[in-house]
Amino acid sequence: MYTIAELTQKINTAVEGIQYNAEPKNLYDPIRYILSIGGKRIRPLLMLMGYNLYKEDVDAIMNNALALEAYHNFTLLHDDLMDKSDLRRGNPTVHKKWNENTAILSGDTMLIMAYQLFNKGAKNEEAWTAFINATLGVGEGQQYDMDFETRNDVTEAEYMEMIRMKTSLLLGYALKIGSLLGGANQADVDHLYTFGEKMGLAYQLQDDLLDVYGDPTKFQKKLGGDIVENKKTFMLINAYMLADETQKAELDRWINAKDFSAQEKIDAVTHIYNILGINKLAQQKIEELFAESLKSLDLVTVPEEKKTELRLFANKLMGRKY
Ligand code: IPE
C-alpha cells in the first residue's frame, strides 16, 4: 500500500517521462509547458489510489493514469480560451504565452495523446468504456457552463448537474477505472465512483468559492474571473435568491453591463456576496458534500486501514488553497 506522497512522486516522474514527437516544436512545446508547470494531479492520483485498494503493482496502470492527466490538461487549454483566463498554475496560459490557435491545436493533440496513453495502458473493456464516457461527459458539462453565461434563470439543480459533468465525472471515473483495473467487485466500483463524484461536486464548488475568496498569493489563477464572465455559480444563483430588490437590480446591472471595469464589477458583486453571507453558505454546502462523499467510501468492502489514504486525501482536499 502506497502513501499519497509516494504515489504523487511516481506520477510526477511518469509525467516527466512522457515522450513527445520532436517536431513541430510549436505544437509540442505548449504541451510540455502545461504539463511541466505542475497541477495537483489529483485525477491520476485517485486512479492509482482506487487500484491500490486491491493491487500493489500500481505502475501497471500508470499509462491509464497519465491518460487522465493529459485529458484534464487538454480541457484546461480550451477552458482557459473559453473563459478568457490569462493565468494558470501561477503562469501565463498557453493562449497568452503563444496564441489562441496554438491553444486549440496543442489542446487537440493532448486529447489524442490521452487516448494513445490509455491504449498503451492496462487493457480492460469496461475501463475503456468508462474512459470514453468520462471524456465525452466533460465536454457536455463545459457546453452547459457556457450556455449558462447568457441565461439568467439557471437553477441550483442545473448548476449542480453542470458541475457534475464538467468536473465530478472525471474524479468519479478516476476511481472507477482504477478499481475496475484492480479487480474490484461491482458494488465497490459503484461506491468508489459515487465517492469521487460527490467529492468532485464539493471540489468544483470550492473552486468557485476560491475564485472569489481565494488568497491571491496562493490561488495561482486570477481572482474574480467567474464574476467577470457571468458564470452561474452556486454563489451567484444563491445571491439572487437572497437579494432584496435593490441588490437584485445592482446584480442585474453588472450582469448586463457591456462596458465596465473588471475590478469594479468583481468588487461590487463580491460586496453583495459579503452582505448576504454567500461565502458561508457555499462553505456549508462544500462541507455537506464532502461528508456525504465519505459515506460512500464507508461502504467499500476493503479493510478499513486500506481506506486511510483516501480519507486523508479527502481531508487534505477540503483544506486546499489552490
Ligand atoms: C481545475 O482543476 C479545473 C477544475 C475542475 C476545478 P484542478 O484544480 O485539478 O487543477 P490542477 O490540475 O491542479 O491545476
Ligand code: IPE
Ligand atoms: C473547469 O471549470 C472545468 C474543466 C476544465 C472541465 P473552471 O473553468 O472553473 O476551471 P478553472 O477555474 O478555470 O480552473
Ligand code: MG
Ligand atoms: Mg476556467
Ligand code: MG
Ligand atoms: Mg470554465
Ligand code: MG
Ligand atoms: Mg474555476
